[in-house]
Amino acid sequence: xxxxxxNIGIVCYPTYGGSGVVATELGKGLALKGHSVHFITxxxxxxxxxxxxxxxxxxxxxxxxALFQYPPYETALASRMVDVVQFxxxxxxxxxxxxxxxxxxxxxxxxxxxxxxxxxxxxTLHGTDITLVGKxxxxxxxxxxxxxxxxxxxxxxxxxxxxxxxxFKISNEIDVIHNFINLERFxxxxxxxxxxxxxxxHERILIHxxxxxxxxxxxxxxxxxxxxxxxxxSKLLMVGDGPERQKCEELCRELKICEAVKFLGKQEAVEExxxxxxxxxLPSESESFGLAALEAMACHVPVLASDTGGLPELIENxxxxxxxxxxxxxxMALYAKKILASDESLSLFKKQAYQTAQKFDxxxxxxxxxxxxxxxxxxxxx
Numbered sequence: 001x002x003x004x005x006x007n008i009g010i011v012c013y014p015t016y017g018g019s020g021v022v023a024t025e026l027g028k029g030l031a032l033k034g035h036s037v038h039f040i041t042x043x044x045x046x047x048x049x050x051x052x053x054x055x056x057x058x059x060x061x062x063x064x065x066a067l068f069q070y071p072p073y074e075t076a077l078a079s080r081m082v083d084v085v086q087f088x089x090x091x092x093x094x095x096x097x098x099x100x101x102x103x104x105x106x107x108x109x110x111x112x113x114x115x116x117x118x119x120x121x122x123x124t125l126h127g128t129d130i131t132l133v134g135k136x137x138x139x140x141x142x143x144x145x146x147x148x149x150x151x152x153x154x155x156x157x158x159x160x161x162x163x164x165x166x167x168f169k170i171s172n173e174i175d176v177i178h179n180f181i182n183l184e185r186f187x188x189x190x191x192x193x194x195x196x197x198x199x200x201x202h203e204r205i206l207i208h209x210x211x212x213x214x215x216x217x218x219x220x221x222x223x224x225x226x227x228x229x230x231x232x233x234s235k236l237l238m239v240g241d242g243p244e245r246q247k248c249e250e251l252c253r254e255l256k257i258c259e260a261v262k263f264l265g266k267q268e269a270v271e272e273x274x275x276x277x278x279x280x281x282l283p284s285e286s287e288s289f290g291l292a293a294l295e296a297m298a299c300h301v302p303v304l305a306s307d308t309g310g311l312p313e314l315i316e317n318x319x320x321x322x323x324x325x326x327x328x329x330x331x332m333a334l335y336a337k338k339i340l341a342s343d344e345s346l347s348l349f350k351k352q353a354y355q356t357a358q359k360f361d362x363x364x365x366x367x368x369x370x371x372x373x374x375x376x377x378x379x380x381x382x
Contacts, residue, residue: 006373007036009084011077011105012096014045018291019126022156022179023096024048029182029366031055040084042073046268058084074100074107081108085119092373093121098129099139102146120151120380122372124177127156127288127309128215130164144168152376157310160288175372178313179289180365181357186271186298188354195276198262204234204340207277207301209270209292210284212242217306220283220329222248226255227333232340236261239273274299278346279339285326287311293321298357302349304336314360320353 008030012023024047027037031054039045042060062076081104084090093108095101105121112119123146130143147153147170154177155161161174199205206225210216218238225236238248238261245263252258267273270292274280280296282305287293289310293303297320305311307323315321322335339349 005034005036006030006377007038007089007091008373009038009040009081009088009090009093010096011040011081011093011101012045014039014041014043014048018156018179018289019097019124019129020045021047021291022126023094023124025180025182025362026094026366026369027055028052029362030369033366033370036088038084038088038090040077040080042077056088074104077101078104078107078111081105082111085112086115086117090119092377093119094124094369094373095121096124097126098123098143098146102150103142106146106149118380120376122152122154122376123147123150124154124156125160125164125288127160127286130155130160130167131286131288131309140168144170148172151380152372154372156289157313159310159313163288177368177372178360178365179291179294180360180362181294181298182362183298183357186274186295186357188300189272189275191272191275194272198237198276199235200233202233204232204278204346205237205276206234206279206281206336207237207239207273207296208281209239209273209296210242210282212240212244212248214244215285216242216244217283217285217327218244218248219251220327220332221281222251222255222257222261224281224283224329224332224336225261226257227329228336229257229260232337234260234340237273237277238263239265239267239270241265270295271299274301277301278350279304279336280321281332281336282306282311283324283326283329283332284308284311290314294357294360297353300350300354302339302346302353304332304339314356316356320349320356 010027013020024045031037031052038056040058060077060080064071095105102123153172154175156179158176208221212218252261280301280303287309303321306326324331
């Protein structure tokens with residue numbers, strides 16, 4: 001049975017980061033299937049980079065009155081949701097990241113109820129909203145309440161679902177819908193001329209992409225690479241920016257490997273960097289899913305990562321990469337050497353990494369969201 005088109009509101013953080021990327025790509029995918037999608041946020045999402053007739057963007061704006069030490073974004077967001085639901089006649093709201101989007105959605109829902117309008121909302125939990133921010137005692141009661149008041153709740157991995165159930169008293173059902181990848185965007189594109197600008201023919205290229213926060217353990221990438229580079233000619237690309245970047249740069253100077261390590265800052269077209277890379281390094285202390293790892297695999301790049309969070313749901317040891325205990329840089333260097341040792345070995349890992357990515361194609365995952373929307377809408381009308 002073909003899904004009828006829906007009028008969907010999506011609330012997310014518009015900046016770099018997994019939750020914003022997933023929410024934006026989901027909206028774009030829904031629009032391509034004929035649904036009307038309305039993004040409600042304070043800035044246009046950075047992945048929303050082209051016009052589509054089925055996509056609208058509604059900016060949340062507010063005055064910074066002298067009375068407020070901190071602008072009341074949650075109140076302004078709830079008011080904007082009320083306005084968009086009422087005048088665009090939305091069927092459902094889908095909010096990504098619990099704080100403050102889920103609580104704002106509940107407030108908007110209650111305001112609309114007074115106007116005789118019922119709008120169900122789904123909350124998707126992405127990771128740090130549960131594992132880090134949500135556990136803060138100043139937020140915990142609101143996060144717990146908002147999750148339980150949601151008409152539907154999803155997490156991006158089974159690991160995050162378990163963390164949520166352990167951290168909060170949840171009475172609501174939680175569905176697991178994994179993150180996804182657009183295989184039409186993340187393609188393996190041969191770029192030999194670009195590769196020659198970065199490394200010589202006999203050298204391997206390793207890549208790390210993150211927001212350089214402590215939880216990403218970017219210094220472990222440098223320490224692991226220092227061990228590997230003594231035995232294998234290679235280069236390392238450090239992509240992204242954040243509070244730990246300077247420490248990583250200083251560590252490179254101490255280890256005298258600056259010539260081999262390139263810090264590239266934030267890059268939007270990461271698929272072009274994956275196109276010249278041989279191995280992705282992700283030594284995070286915590287990962288709810290590991291979207292960057294999935295993006296790498298879609299471009300035929302195997303992944304070396306920490307055995308933590310949702311990564312075991314993506315990485316199979318000896319198949320599409322390896323996992324090591326958090327902080328075990330010596331083992332990471334050994335496994336990196338094992339993957340990169342021969343062209344034959346690397347070619348097999350690359351092939352199998354792409355086969356894994358195919359299981360998470362947006363064409364497979366998006367219908368799961370559509371089914372959930374239809375289920376919640378049917379329940380809200382009964």
